[in-house]
Amino acid sequence: MSAAQVALDRVTRVPGVRGALIASSTDGLVVAEQLMDGVDGRAAAALTGSLVARLARTTAGAGLRAPVFLHLRGEGGSILAAPGTDGLVLVAVAGPEANVGLARLEMLNAAGRLG
Amino acid sequence: MRALEPWVEAPLQAFLAESAARLTLLMTSSGQVVAQHGFGRSLDVMTAAALGAGIVASTEELARLMGAPKFEALVHHGGHQSCLLAAFATPRGRWIGLVVFGQETSVGIVQLFFDQLVQQLTDSAPREQAPAPRLAENFEHELDASLRALFGR
Numbered sequence: 496m497s498a499a500q501v502a503l504d505r506v507t508r509v510p511g512v513r514g515a516l517i518a519s520s521t522d523g524l525v526v527a528e529q530l531m532d533g534v535d536g537r538a539a540a541a542l543t544g545s546l547v548a549r550l551a552r553t554t555a556g557a558g559l560r561a562p563v564f565l566h567l568r569g570e571g572g573s574i575l576a577a578p579g580t581d582g583l584v585l586v587a588v589a590g591p592e593a594n595v596g597l598a599r600l601e602m603l604n605a606a607g608r609l610g
Numbered sequence: 611m612r613a614l615e616p617w618v619e620a621p622l623q624a625f626l627a628e629s630a631a632r633l634t635l636l637m638t639s640s641g642q643v644v645a646q647h648g649f650g651r652s653l654d655v656m657t658a659a660a661l662g663a664g665i666v667a668s669t670e671e672l673a674r675l676m677g678a679p680k681f682e683a684l685v686h687h688g689g690h691q692s693c694l695l696a697a698f699a700t701p702r703g704r705w706i707g708l709v710v711f712g713q714e715t716s717v718g719i720v721q722l723f724f725d726q727l728v729q730q731l732t733d734s735a736p737r738e739q740a741p742a743p744r745l746a747e748n749f750e751h752e753l754d755a756s757l758r759a760l761f762g763r
Contacts, residue, residue: 522687523718541718548716 499527502585502605509601511593513572517609520544520551521582534588543576543586551578564599577602579609612760613645621730622647628723632691633710635659638703639666643760648710652757662708666697683724685717694720698728701735 499517506515507529514530518540525540543565551561565576575587575598585606587598611626611634613619618636622645626634633648635655641663649655669681683696694709694717707727711720 518718521716523716523722537718538722541716541722545716545719 497527498608500529502609503527503529505601505605506585506587506598509587509589509594509598511590512598513588513590515585515587516540517579518544518584518586519582520548520578520584526583530588539574539586539588543574544584547576547578547584564603566595566599575599575602577606579606581609583609585609611645611647614756614759615644617734617736618645618731621727621734624730625723625727628726629709629711629720630715631709631711631720633658633708635662635708637663637706637708639663639697639706643756644705646760652760655760658708662695662706665695666706670697683721685721687717692717694724696724700728700731701737705731 502517503515506512514528514534514536516528516530516536516539517526518524519526521544523541523544525536528536528540530536546567547562547565550565554561561578563578565574565578567574567576570591572591573589573593573595575589575595577585577599579585583606585602587602589595589598611619611622613622613636622634622636625631626647631647633646635646635649635658636644637659638644641659643655643659646655649658665684669684673680680697683694686693686695691710691712694711695706697704697706699705707724709720709724711717
């Protein structure tokens with residue numbers, strides 16, 4: 496099993512996580528994905544990749560280091576993103592009932608091994 | 611942004627706002643320009659339209675030779691600018707989109723909103739059949755009028 500599949504397995508095993516994918520933040524394309532039906536991985540990769548790239552530019556412009564974790568919370572759930580190496584981003588789509596703390600731990604651990 | 615047909619304007623405007631594309635050209639499969647954004651000279655837009663239509667025709671013929679379905683999109687990644695070229699079906703026939711974008715956006719974003727543009731064009735296209743292309747007696751006058759509409763002069 497590839498490192499990408501291992502990372503996705505660990506994240507999608509967290510209760511409440513509806514899917515995870517690895518995207519390239521530079522071009523916003525899906526590298527690998529494990530998603531439930533109804534989750535648009537292409538849109539998640541494009542929009543989250545763009546958001547992570549913009550945040551990295553923003554923090555660099557402010558003289559800060561790039562963010563290591565992103566939690567975008569909405570009424571129906573959350574988007575979690577953990578930038579890894581080589582411009583890859585680990586993204587998870589979580590429902591409102593998800594254990595976000597555990598997902599965050601798994602994602603930070605897995606993102607460090609990407610690339 | 612300039613469009614020959616008013617119903618194209620809203621979908622194209624939404625695409626431009628979301629994708630941050632630098633240049634966009636919509637044309638028929640024969641290279642007739644339908645709408646453009648970002649081009650400053652009529653010569654440039656006509657050249658881009660002719661080249662874009664030619665590239666799509668070439669790739670579709672390549673696909674046919676390989677026994678594959680038509681290619682959905684062609685993306686050229688450049689150092690500072692990239693280019694997306696895609697053909698799609700509309701109620702008005704087969705059209706081609708040419709999008710040039712820079713590092714302020716990504717190919718994923720451009721493709722995502724280009725698909726939405728195609729869907730919106732399909733939904734908002736008038737159902738009556740467009741007049742068949744023909745060489746009218748006042749062809750030159752109509753060409754001038756189209757160029758004025760596309761470039762505002």
